[in-house]
Amino acid sequence: MNKRQRIAEENYLLLDLWHQSQAGDSVAFCHLADKLYRTLFNYASNFTSDREFVKDSIQELLIHIWEKRQKIDIQFVTIYFLKSLRNQLFQEFRRNNNSRVFLDIEDNDQISDYHTIETEIEQNELNSENQLKVKAAINELPKRQKEAIFFKYFEGMENEQIADVMQVNRQSVANLLFKALSTLKTQIPIISYLLTMGYHILF
Numbered sequence: 229m230n231k232r233q234r235i236a237e238e239n240y241l242l243l244d245l246w247h248q249s250q251a252g253d254s255v256a257f258c259h260l261a262d263k264l265y266r267t268l269f270n271y272a273s274n275f276t277s278d279r280e281f282v283k284d285s286i287q288e289l290l291i292h293i294w295e296k297r298q299k300i301d302i303q304f305v306t307i308y309f310l311k312s313l314r315n316q317l318f319q320e321f322r323r324n325n326n327s328r329v330f331l332d333i334e335d336n337d338q339i340s341d342y343h344t345i346e347t348e349i350e351q352n353e354l355n356s357e358n359q360l361k362v363k364a365a366i367n368e369l370p371k372r373q374k375e376a377i378f379f380k381y382f383e384g385m386e387n388e389q390i391a392d393v394m395q396v397n398r399q400s401v402a403n404l405l406f407k408a409l410s411t412l413k414t415q416i417p418i419i420s421y422l423l424t425m426g427y428h429i430l431f
Contacts, residue, residue, distance in 0.1 A: 286313065
């Protein structure tokens with residue numbers, strides 16, 4: 229099963245839990261929350277090292293979604309929850325005058341899409357001893373580049389979906405990914421393959 233098939237199948241299962249939740253099944257919602265929790269936690273951790281703040285934010289989000297469940301229309305469950313968490317975090321940071329956590333300045337040069345780099349990623353050989361180096365290198369990226377890498381390689385999202393969550397256009401996503409991968413490749417030559425094949429054990 230390729231990545232796209234795996235993601236589609238996973239979304240089908242999550243949608244089933246979501247529809248049960250909408251009908252008032254709190255057990256199904258708990259199962260849904262369990263399945264999404266690690267993804268939500270890892271994503272929020274891109275922006276703050278305060279684990280308790282992250283946990284509280286996720287709990288607040290889950291309560292809000294449960295209370296509003298009958299009015300929410302979801303097609304892609306993970307994307308909806310991530311986008312909602314992103315908006316919630318942004319509002320919280322803005323209240324605390326720390327909104328720049330989401331606002332790393334990127335130049336707006338129109339960089340062509342990075343399919344050649346992505347293809348090269350899949351041609352390299354996996355080297356497990358470099359995984360810690362990959363994680364450390366990703367953590368050094370600007371926030372928005374790190375965010376785009378998370379969505380693309382850890383959640384398997386398409387550029388259009390990433391753009392929707394990050395509230396930017398598709399070209400901006402391509403630019404962020406191009407810059408991030410270019411930076412990472414200067415540090416770790418086999419970064420591409422490590423991201424596409426080893427993402428599940430990096431975080």
